[in-house]
Amino acid sequence: MTQRADAPQAAVDFNNEDSNTSANPTFEAVLSARLSRRGMLRGSVGTVGATVLGSLGMTACGGSDDEPAKLGFGAVAKSLADVVSVPAGYTASVLYALGDPILAGASAYKNDGTDTDFDKRGGDHHDGMEWFGLSADGKRSDNATDRGLLAINHEATTDERLSSFFIHANGGTSTLPRPASEVDKEVALHGIAVIEVARMAGKWAYSTNSALNFRLTPLSAMEISGPARGSADLVTKYSPTGTMTRGTLNNCGTGKTPWGTFLTGEENWFGYFTRDAADDAARGNDKSVASLKRYGRTQGAASRHGWETGGSADQYQRWNNSKTGSSANGSDDYRNEMNGMGYIVEIDAYDKSRMAKKRTGLGRFAHESAAFGQVTAGQPLTVYMGDDSRGEYIYKFVSTALWNAADANAADRLAVGDKYLDSGKLYVAKFNSDGTGQWVELTVANSAIANYSAFRFTNAAEIAVHTRLAADAVGATKMDRPEWNAVNPVNGEIYFTLTNNSNRRLEPSGSSQMGLDAANPRAYTDMKGTARQDGNSHGHVVRMKDGTSSFTWDVYLFGAEAGADKALVNLSSLTDDQDFSSPDGLAFSKSTGICWIQTDDGAYTDVTNCMMLAAVPGQVGDGGKKTLAYTKADGSKVDVSTYVGKTPTPETLKRFLVGPKGCEITGLAETPDGKTIFVNIQHPGEGTAMANVTDPTKYQSQWPSNAGYGAGKRPRSATIVITKNDGGVIGS
Numbered sequence: 001m002t003q004r005a006d007a008p009q010a011a012v013d014f015n016n017e018d019s020n021t022s023a024n025p026t027f028e029a030v031l032s033a034r035l036s037r038r039g040m041l042r043g044s045v046g047t048v049g050a051t052v053l054g055s056l057g058m059t060a061c062g063g064s065d066d067e068p069a070k071l072g073f074g075a076v077a078k079s080l081a082d083v084v085s086v087p088a089g090y091t092a093s094v095l096y097a098l099g100d101p102i103l104a105g106a107s108a109y110k111n112d113g114t115d116t117d118f119d120k121r122g123g124d125h126h127d128g129m130e131w132f133g134l135s136a137d138g139k140r141s142d143n144a145t146d147r148g149l150l151a152i153n154h155e156a157t158t159d160e161r162l163s164s165f166f167i168h169a170n171g172g173t174s175t176l177p178r179p180a181s182e183v184d185k186e187v188a189l190h191g192i193a194v195i196e197v198a199r200m201a202g203k204w205a206y207s208t209n210s211a212l213n214f215r216l217t218p219l220s221a222m223e224i225s226g227p228a229r230g231s232a233d234l235v236t237k238y239s240p241t242g243t244m245t246r247g248t249l250n251n252c253g254t255g256k257t258p259w260g261t262f263l264t265g266e267e268n269w270f271g272y273f274t275r276d277a278a279d280d281a282a283r284g285n286d287k288s289v290a291s292l293k294r295y296g297r298t299q300g301a302a303s304r305h306g307w308e309t310g311g312s313a314d315q316y317q318r319w320n321n322s323k324t325g326s327s328a329n330g331s332d333d334y335r336n337e338m339n340g341m342g343y344i345v346e347i348d349a350y351d352k353s354r355m356a357k358k359r360t361g362l363g364r365f366a367h368e369s370a371a372f373g374q375v376t377a378g379q380p381l382t383v384y385m386g387d388d389s390r391g392e393y394i395y396k397f398v399s400t401a402l403w404n405a406a407d408a409n410a411a412d413r414l415a416v417g418d419k420y421l422d423s424g425k426l427y428v429a430k431f432n433s434d435g436t437g438q439w440v441e442l443t444v445a446n447s448a449i450a451n452y453s454a455f456r457f458t459n460a461a462e463i464a465v466h467t468r469l470a471a472d473a474v475g476a477t478k479m480d481r482p483e484w485n486a487v488n489p490v491n492g493e494i495y496f497t498l499t500n501n502s503n504r505r506l507e508p509s510g511s512s513q514m515g516l517d518a519a520n521p522r523a524y525t526d527m528k529g530t531a532r533q534d535g536n537s538h539g540h541v542v543r544m545k546d547g548t549s550s551f552t553w554d555v556y557l558f559g560a561e562a563g564a565d566k567a568l569v570n571l572s573s574l575t576d577d578q579d580f581s582s583p584d585g586l587a588f589s590k591s592t593g594i595c596w597i598q599t600d601d602g603a604y605t606d607v608t609n610c611m612m613l614a615a616v617p618g619q620v621g622d623g624g625k626k627t628l629a630y631t632k633a634d635g636s637k638v639d640v641s642t643y644v645g646k647t648p649t650p651e652t653l654k655r656f657l658v659g660p661k662g663c664e665i666t667g668l669a670e671t672p673d674g675k676t677i678f679v680n681i682q683h684p685g686e687g688t689a690m691a692n693v694t695d696p697t698k699y700q701s702q703w704p705s706n707a708g709y710g711a712g713k714r715p716r717s718a719t720i721v722i723t724k725n726d727g728g729v730i731g732s
């Protein structure tokens with residue numbers, strides 16, 4: 001999510017920390033130097049947008065050098081309207097929103113701040129999402145197109161001064177201590193929801209009481225798996241053996257394994273924990289302090305919601321990540337609790353009886369999506385991942401086990417996860433200025449890691465838990481906030497959104513700013529009304545062609561305003577039908593090859609609400625080298641060269657959707673026939689002031705109630721479903 005520009009807590013950004021003050025090269029020195037049914041089904045209401053237009057038809061998938069596929073719909077214009085806009089000939093309907101009942105015992109959502117039982121309802125801030133098909137008898141069916149499960153991340157909540165104000169009648173308590181009743185509601189609306197959806201009589205709906213529905217919250221028991229299981233860093237009062245933790249938090253991007261399980265990335269979890277003011281000394285200034293600082297928690301840090309003040313019970317005290325006990329190993333307090341967050345978590349969406357597993361071998365950082373490279377029998381599996389904070393890194397995990405196609409349909413899916421995700425090698429990316437790069441393995445066998453002065457690594461468990469420090473040690477490339485990544489099914493190339501970076505500078509100063517490099521080559525001034533925005537405000541999309549230990553790369557698209565300078569800013573020559581800022585969610589359609597690009601923007605929102613674009617990309621190297629001629633403050637010239645993908649055409653990139661006011665667009669799931677897509681609208685009305693919580697006329701947004709969905713006028717995050725009116729394939 002984007003931090004509210006007007007939030008009184010503006011001095012503290014719980015979604016971006018600047019802890020990467022490592023001296024890793026940013027290539028200043030070398031500046032010169034590619035794409036059924038069951039239960040009570042609730043009718044979907046709230047149709048938004050739609051008209052009629054013919055289609056040109058998609059021709060196969062993108063990704064070839066020859067005639068690329070073409071997008072058949074008419075581009076959606078930029079918009080500040082409080083609606084979901086989709087192309088002519090398409091219909092978008094609201095399917096499932098914050099507070100909607102999904103388990104027995106939950107009543108209809110009143111949406112006035114008096115609702116409770118959020119562990120039986122839809123959570124808040126819908127984010128990443130995956131489709132799991134169901135047969136008529138309610139079992140896994142990868143080819144199903146009319147009935148399935150949606151596994152949905154509920155990342156966070158719209159807050160101001162501690163309180164998630166829309167879910168409390170009068171906005172809630174904005175001072176400490178927080179009442180337990182408020183904390184309990186706020187905790188429960190985080191986590192994961194799995195809901196059954198089906199198309200009946202042409203309309204999609206979710207089931208309010210399917211036996212397959214379930215929720216996981218920050219209080220759900222989960223197992224630590226992989227190299228960090230049982231390590232000293234995971235010992236807590238809750239789990240003295242370091243093998244268990246409670247819950248998952250701030251779940252952002254997603255992934256789907258070749259064996260049919262759900263992967264969810266824990267992103268901005270650090271902000272939920274507090275630390276005592278003198279905790280460094282209490283810990284004896286040991287290695288744990290270095291790690292806490294590197295993960296954004298200096299001593300005295302305040303927590304986002306003050307959940308630790310909800311009471312003396314363990315479920316509240318756990319949010320104080322301080323040494324308060326007298327034990328040597330932390331088995332009597334929660335000094336290590338934060339080490340239980342920050343992982344890729346594997347969940348069997350088809351089986352609520354199975355405990356989720358935290359796959360520590362994939363490293364610990366601000367995880368976004370986890371995308372598998374092309375899957376080949378007899379070869380290892382590869383998972384690509386990004387760490388979303390300013391100046392953080394791009395990673396990949398390569399399994400020890402070689403892929404056995406029979407595992408795709410194994411009955412015990414989490415056992416398959418054990419096989420492929422608990423043992424392997426973790427690598428971090430270094431981008432070179434010549435369009436190549438290296439994957440550097442993170443291992444204690446590398447003396448730069450074992451002898452790293454800031455944190456001496458002694459074993460694989462430490463690398464799994466303190467991953468960022470190991471990546472610092474080998475000089476990984478600081479990127480402009482790696483968000484989602486997705487793999488082009490046609491050629492296996494990997495696309496990463498780099499959403500923006502307000503700390504990127506031609507001439508950096510201080511420890512948090514960083515200079516330009518070939519893969520992060522832009523720093524410019526953009527105006528938002530009268531407000532000056534510096535750095536890389538609009539972000540870009542980098543892509544990589546993997547060669548095992550090395551890779552080649554270029555920048556597929558640079559985000560920009562259509563009217564911006566094409567020499568230094570609008571390097572992809574985006575038009576008014578294509579321009580965007582702050583790419584975030586990213587997904588390739590397996591049925592059409594369309595690359596869907598979603599935005600979580602705060603820089604261009606004076607002109608347009610957040611959006612989703614459809615793209616038909618080519619491949620790494622289909623464009624060329626481009627040199628940006630900068631002038632420093634003292635008048636001297638400096639060139640920065642980069643590699644830019646082929647300029648998009650009106651047929652290969654166009655805007656498909658614009659969301660309501662204050663939202664971001666995130667998460668995309670599709671049915672295997674490509675005829676239905678599900679998209680999440682996160683935090684509409686986020687810019688509403690807490691003081692106006694009982695005055696709908698002052699809400700920034702009244703979506704989705706203004707689209708006819710649900711009670712009350714408080715804005716709600718929601719999943720929408722999009723279909724083509726002629727029943728065709730989406731994007732055609």
Ligand code: FEO
Pocket residue numbers: 001155251252253267368388483584
């Ligand atoms: Fe939850 Fe970095 O987006």
Ligand code: CA
Pocket residue numbers: 526527528529561603604
């Ligand atoms: Ca602007």
Ligand code: CA
Pocket residue numbers: 001252253483584585600666
């Ligand atoms: Ca995101």
